[in-house]
Structure formats: C-alpha cells, structure tokens
Amino acid sequence: MYLAFGLSFLASIFLAIYLSEITTLDALISLFPVAKPAPLLPTTSVPAFWNTYGYLFNITVGTPPQNLTVLSDWAWMSLFARSSRCVDTVDPALCVAPGQSYYDERLSSTFSPSALPQLQWPTNLFCPLFTVDYISDTVCINDLCTEPTTTFQASHFPFTGEWVPVQPFGGIFGMAPVLPELNETFHPVFHQAWQSGKTNPQIGWNACKDLSSTEPCLGGDSKFVFGGSDPSLYHTTNLTWYKTITPPWLGGEMYAPISPQIYNFWSTRWTGGWIVSPPPSADPESQTEPETETETWSPNYAIRFPPSALIRNAGPEEWQQRNPHAIPESDGLITPLAVLDDNSEGLGVPVSANAYNDFIRLVDARKASPESVAALAAQMTSSPTGAHAQDWYLVDCDAAETLPSLVYELDHRVNYTVRPEAFVQEIYATGECYLNLNVWTHSRTESGDATLLSLGLGFLKSLYVILDFETLEFGLAPLRLDV
Numbered sequence: 001m002y003l004a005f006g007l008s009f010l011a012s013i014f015l016a017i018y019l020s021e022i023t024t025l026d027a028l029i030s031l032f033p034v035a036k037p038a039p040l041l042p043t044t045s046v047p048a049f050w051n052t053y054g055y056l057f058n059i060t061v062g063t064p065p066q067n068l069t070v071l072s073d074w075a076w077m078s079l080f081a082r083s084s085r086c087v088d089t090v091d092p093a094l095c096v097a098p099g100q101s102y103y104d105e106r107l108s109s110t111f112s113p114s115a116l117p118q119l120q121w122p123t124n125l126f127c128p129l130f131t132v133d134y135i136s137d138t139v140c141i142n143d144l145c146t147e148p149t150t151t152f153q154a155s156h157f158p159f160t161g162e163w164v165p166v167q168p169f170g171g172i173f174g175m176a177p178v179l180p181e182l183n184e185t186f187h188p189v190f191h192q193a194w195q196s197g198k199t200n201p202q203i204g205w206n207a208c209k210d211l212s213s214t215e216p217c218l219g220g221d222s223k224f225v226f227g228g229s230d231p232s233l234y235h236t237t238n239l240t241w242y243k244t245i246t247p248p249w250l251g252g253e254m255y256a257p258i259s260p261q262i263y264n265f266w267s268t269r270w271t272g273g274w275i276v277s278p279p280p281s282a283d284p285e286s287q288t289e290p291e292t293e294t295e296t297w298s299p300n301y302a303i304r305f306p307p308s309a310l311i312r313n314a315g316p317e318e319w320q321q322r323n324p325h326a327i328p329e330s331d332g333l334i335t336p337l338a339v340l341d342d343n344s345e346g347l348g349v350p351v352s353a354n355a356y357n358d359f360i361r362l363v364d365a366r367k368a369s370p371e372s373v374a375a376l377a378a379q380m381t382s383s384p385t386g387a388h389a390q391d392w393y394l395v396d397c398d399a400a401e402t403l404p405s406l407v408y409e410l411d412h413r414v415n416y417t418v419r420p421e422a423f424v425q426e427i428y429a430t431g432e433c434y435l436n437l438n439v440w441t442h443s444r445t446e447s448g449d450a451t452l453l454s455l456g457l458g459f460l461k462s463l464y465v466i467l468d469f470e471t472l473e474f475g476l477a478p479l480r481l482d483v
Contacts, residue, residue: 041200043227044142047220048072052380054343055222056169060140062108063148069101069169072224074342074467075254075265076174079152079189085133086157097161101170103154105135110148112136116185118156127164131156139189141226146193151184175203176264177244177472186264190226191469201470204229205342206479207461216483234464234477240414242268244472249310250337253451255385255442266467266474270338270453272409273301273352275359276417278402301355302409303449304333310451336443337452338410340465340474346456348382348438349406349423354448356390356439363403365393368434375429382425382436383456389441397433400424408459416476422458 048055055072061081068081082102086095096102105111116134123130132153139146157164174188187195194201204225208217216233217223223230245268251261275298307328328334340346351359359365368376372394377387395403403420410416425436436458443451466475 041198041227042144043199043225044144045218045223045225045230046141047218048222048224050221051168052344057173057224059173061103062105062137063110065140066103066107068103068171070171070173071169072175072342073172074175074340075262076172077176077186077188077262077264078174079139080132080172080174081152081154082170083154083156085154086160095157095161097164097166100161100164100166103170105137105154108137110138112148114151116151119185126167127157129158131158134185144193144199144226146189146198147196150189150192151187152189175467176262177246177266177467178469179246179264179472182264194469199227201468202228203467205465205467206230206233207457209457209461210479210481211483229464229466233480233483235480236477239466239475239477241473241475242411244474245269245337250339250452252310253443254339265339267337267339267452268474269411270302270336270408271412272407272415273355273453274298274407275355275362275404276407277362277404298358301352301449302336304335305445305449305451306333309445334451336450338408338455339452340460341454341456342460343456344380345383345385346438346454347458348386348436348456349418349458350438350440350453350455351406352448352450353439353444356437357448359404359435359437360393363395363399365395365435368392368394368432372427372430372432372434376425376427376434379428383438383440385441386438390439393435394432395424395435397424397426414476416459416463418459422461
C-alpha cells in the first residue's frame with residue numbers, strides 16, 4: 001500500500017512539472033526538502049608549553065582584553081583566574097604578590113558579579129583555603145570569544161597576596177566534562193562557548209614529544225584545537241571513541257579535596273593491563289636456540305574489585321555510610337577506571353602496585369638511594385604525589401631496548417602499547433636512569449590492585465586526543481609520526 005501511494009505521489013509531481021512546462025533540474029529539486037549543512041563554526045589553535053604543573057597557553061579576559069597565561073587542566077571544573085580580590089576587598093596592592101599575573105575586574109567594562117555562591121577547598125596544590133568567587137566577563141582564545149555573561153572563578157583568598165606563592169601563570173583553564181546533573185559552577189568556559197553557539201563541541205590535543213619537530217604544535221610542546229581537531233596528525237579510521245564513565249566514588253580515588261567531591265573526569269573502564277616481555281635474544285656463545293621466539297604476556301592486572309575496597313581500613317557499615325553511591329555490577333564487583341590527566345600528577349606511566357612489584361622483579365631493578373630519589377623528585381619528571389609516596393628503582397640506561405612493554409586495554413576494545421623508552425627516565429644530576437612508573441597511592445587497594453589508573457603524558461604522548469563536550473566521549477587515535 002505504501003509503495004503504491006509513493007509511486008502515485010511521484011507521478012503527480014512529474015505531471016505537474018510537465019503541465020507547467022517547468023522542466024529544469026533546479027525546479028525538480030526544489031519540490032523535495034533538502035537538508036541544509038550545519039553552519040561551520042569557528043575553531044582556533046594555540047601552542048602550549050610544559051611547566052612544572054602542566055601545559056601553559058595564553059588567553060585574554062575582559063574588555064579591553066587583559067592577557068592571561070593559564071594552566072591546562074582536563075580535570076578542573078571551570079576557568080580559575082587570579083584576581084585582585086582577597087579578605088573581602090578588591091585591592092591589587094594587598095591581594096597580589098609582585099610578579100604574579102592576574103585579572104583586574106576594575107579595568108574591564110564587561111565585568112559583572114554573579115549570584116553563584118563562593119566556594120572553598122581546604123587544601124590545594126597552590127595554597128590552603130583555596131577560595132573563589134564566581135564572576136562574569138568575556139574570555140577569548142585568539143579570536144574565539146565568549147559572551148560577557150560567561151561565568152568563571154576569581155580568586156578570593158582569606159589572606160593577603162604575599163602568602164600565595166607566585167606562579168608563572170595567572171589562571172587554570174578547566175576542561176572537565178559537564179555531566180547532566182552539574183550546575184553552573186561546573187561549566188568550563190569552553191563548554192559555555194559551545195552552548196552559546198560560538199564554536200563546535202570538541203577540543204583536540206596532541207603532544208610533540210614523539211614527533212620530529214614542534215611545527216605540528218605551532219612551536220610549542222603541545223597544541224590545542226578549540227572547536228575541532230587536526231586530522232593531519234591522525235587517521236580518522238584509527239580513532240576510537242570512549243563513553244565517559246563517572247561514578248561518584250571516582251572523586252575520592254582521584255583525591256580531589258572538595259566537598260561535595262568532584263567526579264566529572266574524562267574516564268572510562270580499564271579492562272586490561274599487561275607486562276609484555278620481548279622474546280629472549282639468542283646467546284652467541286650458546287649452542288641451543290631460545291625456547292620461544294614469541295612475546296610473554298603477564299596475567300591481567302586490571303582486576304575488578306569489591307565495593308569495600310574503596311574505603312581503606314573500614315568495615316562494611318562505615319563504607320556504606322561514607323560511599324553510598326558505589327554501586328557494583330551484577331556480580332557484586334566494580335571494574336577499575338582509566339582517567340585522562342594532562343597535568344604533572346599524571347607524569348610517569350601508570351601501573352598498579354602489584355604490576356610495579358612484578359616489573360621490578362622481572363627486570364632485576366635496583367632500589368634507588370635517598371640521594372637519587374631526592375634528585376629525581378627535584379627534576380619534576382614524575383608525579384609529585386608518587387615521588388613522595390613510592391619507592392623508586394634504577395635500571396641501566398641502555399637497557400630500554402630489552403625491557404618489557406606495558407599494554408593497556410580500555411573498555412574491552414583497543415590495546416595501547418607503551419614502550420620502555422617512555423618510562424626509562426634519566427636522573428639528570430646523577431646520570432642514572434630510573435623506572436618512571438606511577439603507582440597512584442590513593443587508588444591502591446589492600447591487595448595491591450588499583451581502582452583506577454591516571455593516564456598521563458607517558459601514555460598520551462603517542463596519541464591524538466579529542467574531548468567531546470556534546471556526547472561526553474573522548475577519542476584516542478595513534479599519532480602520525482610521519483608529519
């Protein structure tokens with residue numbers, strides 16, 4: 001019946017064209033609805049440069065624009081700007097230490113206050129009692145500018161400026177995903193720009209550490225593409241998308257000191273983790289061949305865990321009271337997570353405590369002396385938390401070619417291999433080399449497994465990353481090395 005009706009409808013159209021002597025193709029096409037292409041929204045790219053804390057790039061805030069260098073943070077909830085506010089006043093001389101860059105609301109004609117409540121974190125990497133007000137103003141990345149109603153955080157510390165260490169940046173550019181249940185205090189500037197129709201919902205990122213030059217990073221150590229990605233640096237057919245999975249217990253395991261806890265991270269299920277040893281090389285003096293010419297895979301270190309593992313040294317009743325939202329899967333266990341981390345806490349290649357101990361035994365690594373540990377901590381090539389919370393081990397600097405690789409599987413879908421060159425790190429002051437493997441102490445279970453891994457630069461530097469604020473997914477693709 002539907003086919004006959006369709007043919008009758010088409011016949012009437014052609015008859016109408018014939019009778020009206022309209023025989024042009026344009027006239028025929030005009031009778032059918034044609035989907036219009038979506039408008040091409042602006043994108044912009046900026047170089048970012050590595051600093052002690054992470055990657056820095058430049059933005060402007062206010063009208064006329066005030067230059068502000070910001071720290072990239074994929075886990076922070078908003079734009080944070082150092083301001084001239086403190087102790088219930090607005091006074092740069094009192095609130096800002098000499099040499100510290102900041103945003104001055106008094107100099108901007110588009111500044112306006114916000115009705116959102118003040119927030120305070122008891123502890124923070126920068127200072128205690130980290131306190132912010134919410135204000136509104138326009139923010140620009142190159143020529144990509146937001147509305148003056150864009151809301152962000154301005155510092156309002158309960159003490160004067162000399163108590164806050166001077167930093168080489170004046171703000172934190174948060175890029176955490178916005179979950180449906182989160183209010184305006186969790187809306188990054190880029191999310192607001194996309195929501196207001198200023199740009200597309202994606203941010204692309206790559207590092208140039210594994211590339212032959214910094215040209216693909218515009219001369220920087222990495223590059224951000226706001227509003228899109230750079231497909232010249234990856235093959236779209238190799239891009240895998242992961243749905244962001246953010247259970248409320250995630251904030252406690254990442255140790256985000258805020259109440260209520262922040263748990264909106266770019267994260268997905270970590271379903272596989274292996275130590276993969278290369279086949280043994282033949283001994284030129286031996287008369288026998290090696291027993292195997294294939295790689296040797298360890299057991300899987302991505303171990304699903306019971307909900308009780310989320311609260312250390314606590315009984316079932318206390319755990320249920322402190323973590324009521326940690327809902328296990330149908331068999332009573334929880335799959336560990338992998339979290340993207342572009343900051344210094346993600347330095348090193350992530351492993352569980354059990355994988356770390358097995359790797360050390362496998363390669364016969366030597367425990368580093370206190371002097372070597374102090375030297376590696378000072379050079380800031382490892383997670384600051386890990387540098388003070390785990391033991392460190394040395395290997396021969398020329399041993400990277402013979403050491404095992406680490407393989408990671410995300411969401412039962414794709415395996416990513418990290419070669420030993422990525423985690424055999426020189427100690428500059430001593431000339432020694434150590435295993436730069438990151439055991440995140442806050443996610444370690446009593447059995448030595450991990451509730452999550454922090455996928456930082458050691459993992460990400462060989463990949464192209466896309467963060468999608470519309471679908472709440474992130475994409476990973478191998479970085480092209482021939483550019």
